[in-house]
Amino acid sequence: MDPVEIKLITALEDRGLRKTAARSLVTSRIENANDAFTAEQLCRDLPEVGRATVYRTIRHLVDSGALCKLPILDGAPMYSVARVEHHHHTICSKCGAVGEFRHSTVERVMRSLEKEIDGDIVGHRMEIFITCNQCLAKSDTGANSAV
Amino acid sequence: MDPVEIKLITALEDRGLRKTAARSLVTSRIENANDAFTAEQLCRDLPEVGRATVYRTIRHLVDSGALCKLPILDGAPMYSVARVEHHHHTICSKCGAVGEFRHSTVERVMRSLEKEIDGDIVGHRMEIFITCNQCLAKSDTGANSAV
DNA sequence: TCAGTAGTTGATATCAAGTATCAATTACTG
């Protein structure tokens, strides 16, 4: 009874969707991954579920807000379980690991931008590119210190 | 002698690339567009230039920093001429118009985030989704007021 | 319990964005 899995199944049911074997496989796999993933990765991990179904289920989860889709320059978008209501992402530019954070200052900036910007602000997105601690540790050992 | 076009040609020459007819067509078209565009749009606008060349030229311009590539959820990335050194984008969620802005507060937030975040910050990206003034004006006339 | 029906599935075809190949062409150099 993992809270995340419950959330994913609930998200689908809340949209009036049926609970099927294929959808259970997809949602539990996402929950077990506990890291950001691409649609293709999911398809590879679940050969017993059709591609179309994997893509459709992901779309439902994104539409419901249970998953967030983050666009990646040069590559397929990644998906991660939305653990925090409104949040932003950190992306390690070496290994691609995705994290989630929330900081009130970011939201406060939006208010001060309202005067700067022509039009109504309806949303925003922010990504912070980092070198994560794991990758920093690796390069400290001299394995791959070139930047 | 439009300053933007000079900048685009210079950007290519600075990378040791030759000035060719195809590249001139691409750069001047980008300069005339004065709005964000997709690679496919450019290809359609320039049937006399091969797709490969259009894509290659765009890549050179992005690598040189003269163009910025911004990822779009559900669709091909858009490109816009980088008029301001470091900046962020506004994207109208109705018509897709892309704007550019710079605000010191955004940069200041980064410093306060350094403590929050595990790892070294190497960059960031921010997009503000808006309804632009044109689209606001249109919906005021009752043409398309549903949201 | 079961039949009806509406939602779901997945193999396949297709589409769209973008890249690799490579022979022909072109820009630069001396």
Add this chain to the structure above:
DNA sequence: CAGTAATTGATACTTGATATCAACTACTGA
């Protein structure tokens, strides 16, 4: 102006994602 190295672009291909549609399955109400 010849040599050579960069460039071009038609073509084929790759990858990510969607459309199609007949077969299947979950729910409903009797």
